[in-house]
Amino acid sequence: MDKQDNNHIIPYKLYLTVLAGLITMTIVSVGVTKIDLGNLSVFVAILLASSKSALVLVFFMHLKFDNTLLKILVTSVFILVALVLFITFLDYNYR
Amino acid sequence: MTKHETVSFREAQSRYKGIFAWIFSTDHKRIGLLYLYSIIIFFFTGVILGAAMKLELLAPGKTVMDAATYNAIFTLHGVIMIFLVVIPGLPAIFGNFMLPIMIGAKDVAFPRLNLLSWWIYVIGAIIALSSLFMSGGPPDTGWTFYAPYAFKTNTNMLPAVIGAFILGFSSILTGINFIVTIHRMRAPGMTWFKMPLFPWTLYGTGWIQILATPIVGITLLMIVGERIFSIGFFDPALGGDPILYQHLFWIYSHPAVYIMILPAMGAISEIIPTFANKSIFGYKVIVISTLAIAFVGYFVWGHHMFTSGMSGTALYTFSLLTFIVAIPSAIKVFNWVGTLHKASIQLETPFFWAASFLFVFMIGGLSGLALGALATNVHLHDTAFVVAHFHFIVFGGVGFAFMGAIHYWFPKIWGRMYNSKLATSGWIIFFIGFCTLYLPMFFLGVSGMPRRYYDYVERFHGPNIVSTIGSWVLILGLVIIVYNLIRSAYKGEKASKNPWGGRTLEWSVDSPPTLENFEEIPVVTRGPYDYRKKTEA
Ligand code: HEM
Numbered sequence: 001m002d003k004q005d006n007n008h009i010i011p012y013k014l015y016l017t018v019l020a021g022l023i024t025m026t027i028v029s030v031g032v033t034k035i036d037l038g039n040l041s042v043f044v045a046i047l048l049a050s051s052k053s054a055l056v057l058v059f060f061m062h063l064k065f066d067n068t069l070l071k072i073l074v075t076s077v078f079i080l081v082a083l084v085l086f087i088t089f090l091d092y093n094y095r
Numbered sequence: 096m097t098k099h100e101t102v103s104f105r106e107a108q109s110r111y112k113g114i115f116a117w118i119f120s121t122d123h124k125r126i127g128l129l130y131l132y133s134i135i136i137f138f139f140t141g142v143i144l145g146a147a148m149k150l151e152l153l154a155p156g157k158t159v160m161d162a163a164t165y166n167a168i169f170t171l172h173g174v175i176m177i178f179l180v181v182i183p184g185l186p187a188i189f190g191n192f193m194l195p196i197m198i199g200a201k202d203v204a205f206p207r208l209n210l211l212s213w214w215i216y217v218i219g220a221i222i223a224l225s226s227l228f229m230s231g232g233p234p235d236t237g238w239t240f241y242a243p244y245a246f247k248t249n250t251n252m253l254p255a256v257i258g259a260f261i262l263g264f265s266s267i268l269t270g271i272n273f274i275v276t277i278h279r280m281r282a283p284g285m286t287w288f289k290m291p292l293f294p295w296t297l298y299g300t301g302w303i304q305i306l307a308t309p310i311v312g313i314t315l316l317m318i319v320g321e322r323i324f325s326i327g328f329f330d331p332a333l334g335g336d337p338i339l340y341q342h343l344f345w346i347y348s349h350p351a352v353y354i355m356i357l358p359a360m361g362a363i364s365e366i367i368p369t370f371a372n373k374s375i376f377g378y379k380v381i382v383i384s385t386l387a388i389a390f391v392g393y394f395v396w397g398h399h400m401f402t403s404g405m406s407g408t409a410l411y412t413f414s415l416l417t418f419i420v421a422i423p424s425a426i427k428v429f430n431w432v433g434t435l436h437k438a439s440i441q442l443e444t445p446f447f448w449a450a451s452f453l454f455v456f457m458i459g460g461l462s463g464l465a466l467g468a469l470a471t472n473v474h475l476h477d478t479a480f481v482v483a484h485f486h487f488i489v490f491g492g493v494g495f496a497f498m499g500a501i502h503y504w505f506p507k508i509w510g511r512m513y514n515s516k517l518a519t520s521g522w523i524i525f526f527i528g529f530c531t532l533y534l535p536m537f538f539l540g541v542s543g544m545p546r547r548y549y550d551y552v553e554r555f556h557g558p559n560i561v562s563t564i565g566s567w568v569l570i571l572g573l574v575i576i577v578y579n580l581i582r583s584a585y586k587g588e589k590a591s592k593n594p595w596g597g598r599t600l601e602w603s604v605d606s607p608p609t610l611e612n613f614e615e616i617p618v619v620t621r622g623p624y625d626y627r628k629k630t631e632a
């Protein structure tokens with residue numbers, strides 16, 4: 001078994017900062033719909049959404065303190081999804 | 096040693112009696128067999144539907160059924176064969192039965208989840224097929240459920256779509272189970288690169304099951320939403336995009352073809368070294384190409400949509416990627432052939448299936464390249480050529496590997512031998528029937544016969560007759576094979592632990608294995624295909 005060091009203490013302040021970040025991004029993602037970014041609007045929305053889920057994964061779900069294997073696996077999945085979306089937009093952006 | 100450890104898993108007592116000792120069992124071997132029996136039932140249903148279609152195509156015009164029935168039958172045939180037979184196919188049956196034994200474990204990581212996945216499978220299957228008995232009849236969209244027709248047709252779409260959605264969960268649970276089992280439960284000494292190749296392919300498959308299946312799940316739900324609430328995802332009249340449906344569907348369904356073929360490749364990689372009496376050629380290369388297929392396979396889905404109206408940029412990107420994904424498959428073929436080079440081959444039934452796998456898989460793969468090239472695809476798309484292509488790969492590739500696997504592991508699973516003369520004659524008849532059935536379709540497709548029609552012009556008559564006769568020969572072969580296996584499961588000679596001289600761990604345990612597979616978890620010191628020194632049988 002890997003070391004079970006699950007009892008790291010995370011200061012409340014960190015959690016609150018992350019929460020503030022999440023709320024700010026939510027507000028930004030609503031606000032940004034008012035501006036016409038053309039093709040980039042979907043990109044911006046996806047970028048904001050992924051940054052939010054990354055924050056949740058890293059801090060709230062403790063990925064930061066997990067073993068390297070899990071970090072690699074989760075990152076690879078993110079890259080995979082990004083590539084799939086990228087290729088999909090090779091169709092939508094150039095039609 | 097207590098008595099409990101010496102009886103086979105079939106005789107082992109549990110809390111339940113009779114059939115309940117099976118359908119509530121958490122033993123990975125019993126669950127594997129539950130899957131086997133259910134899948135065989137669906138497979139035969141699918142075969143009958145297929146034979147009915149071939150009968151209709153015996154002559155132009157209406158032969159035995161009308162157009163609407165034909166449309167419903169090819170849809171059901173596709174749904175059954177893809178979602179109920181080949182996707183669970185090798186992983187759920189042989190993966191469940193063999194994976195823990197091959198890596199030296201007593202069971203999978205989550206035995207109850209494993210049983211749950213079988214139950215979900217059965218429930219999903221019943222829902223998917225219930226449309227057969229409803230007024231309005233089964234769907235007629237084809238197994239791809241393309242928009243916008245899928246939310247316009249008056250047939251019973253919802254049961255089929257919801258059934259397929261539920262089946263997805265069964266697949267995901269199996270994938271999670273196998274990945275965790277492989278990460279956590281390998282016997283001491285079994286490093287990643289000492290793991291046999293069948294588990295390796297199950298590992299690659301597991302990742303596809305987990306990551307791709309949710310996409311089809313969502314897509315099917317979107318179809319449901321579109322039908323019930325007219326949301327406008329895919330309906331151009333509501334501002335939707337029908338091509339979006341095709342993207343979403345194939346983002347899952349192309350990787351899904353690798354869910355089917357990877358474990359088949361794994362089974363072939365087990366059979367070939369055993370019957371060649373030789374270590375497999377290029378073990379690491381096979382592992383890497385397995386992972387490469389699983390990864391690159393995510394990025395080629397657009398080759399199903401070349402004529403749908405995608406952008407030019409998307410067209411050539413997908414075509415290029417399709418050519419790239421063929422490389423790791425071809426590498427494996429070279430590895431298998433390289434293993435056979437200068438080997439002293441044992442000519443037994445499983446080997447015949449593996450050798451004919453190489454033959455049909457090559458034809459299937461190369462015809463895939465003809466379809467993957469943009470210019471030829473315009474001519475061949477939606478013709479009988481595509482039908483020939485995927486039957487060569489799915490029925491020829493996955494089906495032959497399945498047959499090879501069941502003849503290879505039969506002595507281990509049932510503890511008895513089958514009549515090998517009968518098995519071999521079944522194989523040759525099946526093989527001849529298979530080629531007679533599907534080769535003419537390449538020709539028909541090139542000369543322009545479209546797929547999914549119950550009728551055709553006189554010009555196509557000759558090859559269609561040949562093809563229908565092929566379907567009869569194939570069924571004859573199938574009957575012989577199944578008769579032989581069923582009879583042998585009861586009456587065959589008792590099998591020894593290791594009738595073929597295999598080197599992987601499953602050949603070191605009893606035939607059939609005991610409830611916990613191993614009296615003592617083995618310590619692994621050698622690679623999986625170490626043929627240098629004979630082990631005691
Ligand atoms: C060498 C690798 C392969 C290549 C290059 C390839 C290429 C293609 C292409 C381009 C098509 C679309 C044809 C069209 O509709 O115009 C196609 C269809 C299909 N392929 Fe493959 N393929 C390969 C391997 C496989 C494998 C391994 C499987 C399954 C185990 C598979 C199953 C299918 C199926 C089911 C369809 C038809 C789907 C439908 O429209 O109903 N292919 N293939």
Ligand SMILES: [Cu+2]
Nearest residue numbers: 349396398399
């Ligand atoms: Cu494909």
